[in-house]
Amino acid sequence: MTDLTKFYINGQWVDPVGEPTLLDVINPATEQVAGRVAIGTAADVDAAVIAARHAFEGWSNSTVDERVALIGAIIAEYQKRAADLAAAVTEEMGAPAGLSMAAQVPIGLAHLATAAEALKTFSFVEERGTSRIVKEPIGVCGFITPWNWPLNQVMCKVAPALATGCTMILKPSEVSPFSAAIVAEIFDAAGVPAGVFNLVNGDGPGVGAALSAHPDIDLISFTGSTRAGVEVAKAAAPSVKRVAQELGGKSPNILLDDDSLAANVAAGVGSMMLNSGQSCNAPSRMIVPSHRLDEVAAAAAEAASSLTVGDPTTDVRLGPVVSEAQFTKIQGLIERAIADGAKPVVGGPGRPEGLDSGYYVRPTVFTNVTNDMEIARTEVFGPVLVVIGYDSVDEAVKIGNDTEYGLAGYVSGEDLDEVRRIASKLRAGTITLNSANIDTTVPFGGYKRSGNGREWSDYAFDEYLEVKSMVGFGS
Structure with missing residues (x-):
């Protein structure tokens, strides 16, 4: 039994605000309870956002070399935990052990490695005549990820956000929370600065909606059904935050x-x-x-x-x-x-x-x-x-x-x-x-009702960046 009754906020495992609801996590192969996960609330999201906002000033001013080094440390810790991650994915969502070890775990690692490599040569500054164009981290990001390829979906959001200097709050699927908890442990062991990465477990109507609507979150990135993606966009609209969506398909x-x-x-x-x-x-x-x-x-x-x-x-x-x-x-x-x-x-x-x-x-x-x-x-x-x-x-x-x-x-x-x-x-x-x-070195995303924006590779970086033009900078 794996009991996930705490959230990872500001570099620590903390109790939820108030008395949490505990949800059974079912092993789909046996239909038996494999563990429990605490279901967060808007108050838990507030705590995570405060931590991420506080951490943003420092992390957004980190150097490219510092970010490359940190992602490298995460990769090293991820590799140490590969077997644990594979076992968690198999237990929580039923992927065969061979697939978990050969694909589910390696795809997350590939996104980290791709982001680190792209970061080394990515241009955050462009000179155009006497003007300078600068790409700056957008701010605090909220991530809502699904259960089907849990490590892929977490890392294809987290890796470019880290690379571009953003801070973040992750809400993994409450159906498959085990692997995400190991990811938080990996980040902690790698020395990710407090508040840069935060994890709040919960469901869509609770934590997902609170993230989408939160006025101090600058971007919400959602992967899931088109129906749920529409609801995320509606909740995000009043705060005019950027919305990135990777939704359904019938390919x-x-x-x-x-x-x-x-x-x-x-x-x-x-x-x-x-x-x-x-x-x-x-x-x-x-x-x-x-x-x-x-x-x-x-x-x-x-x-x-x-x-x-x-x-x-x-x-x-x-x-x-x-x-x-x-x-x-x-x-x-x-x-x-x-x-x-x-x-x-x-x-x-x-x-x-x-x-x-x-x-x-x-x-x-x-x-x-x-x-x-x-x-x-x-x-x-x-x-x-x-x-x-x-x-x-x-x-x-x-x-x-x-x-x-x-x-x-x-x-x-x-x-x-x-x-x-x-x-x-x-x-x-x-x-x-x-x-x-x-x-993983090319962009991934959809046309039409399959979403908007792109994940994977250096193309994902632009989702997490604001563009500033300084006219007359070189006069």
Whole structure:
């Protein structure tokens, strides 16, 4: 049992203001209580903001060399705690142990390393004629992060904020608070100055809303559902703070009509099912040549059927989804898709055979899907893939762009020029060509209702900076 009854504020673990509500943290693989977390209030947010505001004067005037050194110290402490972080992620949100150690933990480390490297050459001052343009830290930042890739989402906000001289308050998901608590311990061990990084646990209506509306927070960065992102923006509007949002997705995966189709189908299924489909940029709509739909269905069914599902502490590919609420939502979407005429060529409602407890979902692939169906338009956030046919490449692009989202897109085929041409026509923030590996040195973010602003790489720095023009500075 892990009991998180204190918050990390001003460099110390402190009791909440007043008598806190304690929320059970459920292990999704066992449906048993794994620990408890204190749910903060607006008063706890106030305490954290005061600490961050006080620390801002000193940290905002730190040198680049000092910030690079501190991020280096954080990296060293993070590496020491890698096994602890991986175990926490597996317990709190069900990622298989192999995935936690090979991806969940390393992606957080990659954001720290990328920020440190970018900081070494980032230009905070520009001379333009007799004027000087200066980029200065925006101030106190509030971060609201989700449960699906907890270390990725924390570090892709915290790393650039530290690099640019900002101070911050983090509210991790109350569903997955264990790994964030270890992050606070890492920062403390690395010597992050008191008040620069603060952690307040809580839920959206309490701590999330208080952060979003707080008049002394200069920026709110939120990752989560589009619905919740809208509420964050509304709460932030009266104080005219900057709002950065990384929201939902329903990403197209366009596969060309060539000899690589079967291999690309298998790769697309694997990418979609990673992390039990709980990725905002998952390639959840596979768009394929209509005259090869039967071939695609067979290849997709074979690929999905080969994925092992079970206890995430063992050698499996898929663990459970994160919670009972998420499991229930996914089951409802699967059942309605069948009622709407979609055909599950593998998977379907219910748990996988032999798994009578835990929030396990059968890897499911639907054919006989049109792009206007609910299952093709709603972000499922589970291991559910839809296959949609196209008669021409132009139609494939049209289908791909026919969504309210624009976070990611995928294109695969043997003709690289054609793949590039299609990629240039998709309206989304990140397009992956031919299953290229993830790259933390490029920006990540969405078009349309997938959000605004960019995270990752040096592009993230600009989200945390104000721009000052000093006209006549060089006269």
